[in-house]
Amino acid sequence: MKKRLIKFALFFGTIITIASSCGSTKEKVKPDEVKTDEITLSDEEKKAFEQVEGDTIVIANDETEYEIIIIDPGFFNWLNSIARPEGYYSQTFLENRNQILVINWNQRVLQPSRYDPNLYLQQIDYQPDIDYGYEVNYKLYNYFIFFQRKYNQRLGPFVPRI
Template identity: 65%
Template sequence: MKRLLLQISILAFMILCAASSCTGTKKTIEVTDNEKKTFNQQEGDTVKIASDSTEYEIIIIDPGFNTWLASIAKPEGYYSQSYLENRNQIYVTNWNQRAMQPLRYGGNLYEMQIDYSSGIDYGYEVNYKLYNYFVYFQRKYNQRLGPWVPRI
């Protein structure tokens, strides 16, 4: 009798979970037609992010990113620097975790770790371009580097 009661309880729980979406639905990223065109771009356009005050540089070689940045991304000044820094910190942390696990996440997407420190002021332009690359990357490759759906 106890076994039957346990089975009925488990079955009831499974039905309730199915009815109330306990399985969790993953929100998909809705990509516009203009974005699809930039994502399908084959010619390489390189974006170099560098600062004279610090000794670092980021080079993004992803066909379509420069076009996407100029035509689809929110303009410079739309976000505050602190907003960009906070989002970049989360994105970099998740990126680096995936880069350290190439068998799980695919070595082709996360080839290298990003050295980004919250204690360094990289300036607005660097944070803006890095943030927008993360948004571009997530939308193009249907990835999630944070708890929210990347929007433009």
């Protein structure tokens, strides 16, 4: 059976350094950044984010013939230990959120001078009129939550909560 691949393979392995300067000027916050006072990370979540060994998750559904490949250290551990369990969200909820998050993601891929091209490597081919099934939507949504929390990004109007 031929599988269509939702183009979504992320390769993160570089160390991200955030530098701050001392001074009396007011700190500017980019619209895509999450203020640290809005998100509280547990020790378990911080440990998952600090993982450096590569994780590869293949999300496949034979019935729908679609798959997603996610390569990001810590995601598998985070998904299994911190994320809400499968069945917590309805498929409609996941599809609606994924549509918004994919649009914002793809816009950032197309603006490498504005958004870090090391974070936003390639577009996601997610069509709202295709039923990808629950598992694909669940794991894609949770990857967006993981990504936003780990890299301090905001892909939509929602605070990325667990």
